[in-house]
Amino acid sequence: MHSPGSKPRISVPGGFTLIEALVALLLSAVATGVITDTLTGVLKRSYITVEETRASDESERFASSFTQAGKSATSWAIYADRTAYLADPVANVAVNGNVLVFVDQLPDATLVAQIFVYDPVAQTLARYENSLDQQRSLLNKVVFTTGNPTVFAQDLGLVQAHWTVQSTYELLDCEAYGTPLRMR
Amino acid sequence: MQAPIIRRNPRAAFALIDPLIGLLAVATVMVGVLNFWRLAEYKCDRARIDARVTQILRESSDYAAYISYDRLPADGAQLRSGFLLHPLDPTTGTYKQIYPFSVTVAVTTTNAGTAAEVKEIVLTLTYNTNPQPVSTDSSRETIRTNALTRVKT
Numbered sequence: 001m002h003s004p005g006s007k008p009r010i011s012v013p014g015g016f017t018l019i020e021a022l023v024a025l026l027l028s029a030v031a032t033g034v035i036t037d038t039l040t041g042v043l044k045r046s047y048i049t050v051e052e053t054r055a056s057d058e059s060e061r062f063a064s065s066f067t068q069a070g071k072s073a074t075s076w077a078i079y080a081d082r083t084a085y086l087a088d089p090v091a092n093v094a095v096n097g098n099v100l101v102f103v104d105q106l107p108d109a110t111l112v113a114q115i116f117v118y119d120p121v122a123q124t125l126a127r128y129e130n131s132l133d134q135q136r137s138l139l140n141k142v143v144f145t146t147g148n149p150t151v152f153a154q155d156l157g158l159v160q161a162h163w164t165v166q167s168t169y170e171l172l173d174c175e176a177y178g179t180p181l182r183m184r
Numbered sequence: 185m186q187a188p189i190i191r192r193n194p195r196a197a198f199a200l201i202d203p204l205i206g207l208l209a210v211a212t213v214m215v216g217v218l219n220f221w222r223l224a225e226y227k228c229d230r231a232r233i234d235a236r237v238t239q240i241l242r243e244s245s246d247y248a249a250y251i252s253y254d255r256l257p258a259d260g261a262q263l264r265s266g267f268l269l270h271p272l273d274p275t276t277g278t279y280k281q282i283y284p285f286s287v288t289v290a291v292t293t294t295n296a297g298t299a300a301e302v303k304e305i306v307l308t309l310t311y312n313t314n315p316q317p318v319s320t321d322s323s324r325e326t327i328r329t330n331a332l333t334r335v336k337t
Contacts, residue, residue: 031210038217042224049228056235060242067246157252170232171270171279175243179250 048169055167062139063161063176065127069114070159070178073102078152078159082117082132096153100161102180118142118151118163125151125163141166145173226314233283233313236268241309241329244287248305253336256303259291268311285311292331301336 016024070076079085079099084092089101098118105111115128125139144151145162153160158177165172244263248256257263268283292304307329314323 027210031213034214035217038221042221045224045228049231052232053235056239060239063243067250070250156255158247158250169272171272173266173270174239175247177243177246177250179252 052167052170052172055165055170056172058137058139059163059165059172059174062125062127062137063174065114065137066116066161066176067178069102069104070180072104073114073178073180074105075103076159076180077101078154080150082119085115086132096150096155098151100152100159102178116152116161120144123166139163139165145175229314233268233311237285237309237311237327240264240268240285240287241307241327244307244309245329245332248289248307248332248334253303253334256291256305256334257289259289259293261289263287263289263307268313283311283313285309299337303334303336305332305334306330307332 077089077093077100078095078097079089079092079101080094080097082099084094084097085099085101098120100116102114102116103111104114113130115130115132116125117128117132118125123140123142125142126135127137128134129136142151142163143166145164148162151161151163153162158179161174161176163174165174247263265284265286267281268285270279270281272278273280286309288308288310290306290308292306293301294304295301309327309329311325312323313325
């Protein structure tokens with residue numbers, strides 16, 4: 001009830017105005033965007049690391065098989081390329097090249113050949129067992145390491161392999177060494 | 185005597201302290217997000233560096249283990265040097281070279297000049313990285329391997 005002479009009061013409901021709500025929404029959107037972007041970046045970085053680690057591990061396993069085959073080999077030879085090896089494995093032996101063969105002899109006189117082949121056109125480095133039909137492992141995107149015109153070489157009393165993997169995010173330099181029994 | 189009644193204006197807006205607290209909260213979140221990002225970057229970098237360091241030490245150890253005895257490097261010689269990582273630079277499309285390293289050998293010879301000559305070889309890998317995330321961390325790291333024994337005969 002109003003007293004005579006006084007003005008009637010208008011009730012104004014308290015709360016946010018439209019502009020305040022819009023500003024709040026904008027701030028929330030920016031904050032959400034930044035956090036989402038960060039999380040996406042972190043996940044992407046983790047993915048890249050996993051990819052690089054996988055590529056590095058593949059090369060490490062390849063190097064390990066190289067060293068292991070080299071240690072136990074009773075004979076070995078390097079060839080300029082696959083064609084030279086297939087044409088004449090005896091006459092075409094070279095000091096360096098892109099094909100390497102380690103031959104091991106088991107106690108029952110069985111011969112086991114590990115053949116490492118680099119294909120510069122396909123940029124693949126493969127390991128075969130006994131024949132070029134039985135592939136055991138394969139590395140992709142392989143190029144020559146700077147300063148090494150071939151992947152395999154005999155130098156300093158060592159059989160050596162140098163290769164570089166051009167992965168999507170990183171260049172991976174790899175080396176492997178072995179000394180066959182005949183060289184010791 | 186009655187206590188005075190304080191009435192708030194129903195149309196009053198935020199006080200100065202209100203948006204300041206809001207700004208502080210947003211700033212805290214942003215700093216946290218940035219630190220989270222830096223830590224994730226650092227951990228990924230460390231993982232790659234550790235893997236590469238392990239690889240280089242394995243390669244160098246193989247070299248010292250399999251090279252012919254007469255061609256073993258001299259004491260104090262540098263076995264190899266280069267860069268730990270070669271990440272792709274997306275802007276230029278080329279691979280960068282970061283974190284230089286070097287591997288040196290320490291050779292201790294016993295019974296020198298005799299048929300029973302033995303060499304103890306210790307490899308030392310030294311490399312430089314970013315000192316993050318803690319600025320007081322040293323950017324230079326040194327790793328020494330266990331002694332590798334080579335016998336002349």
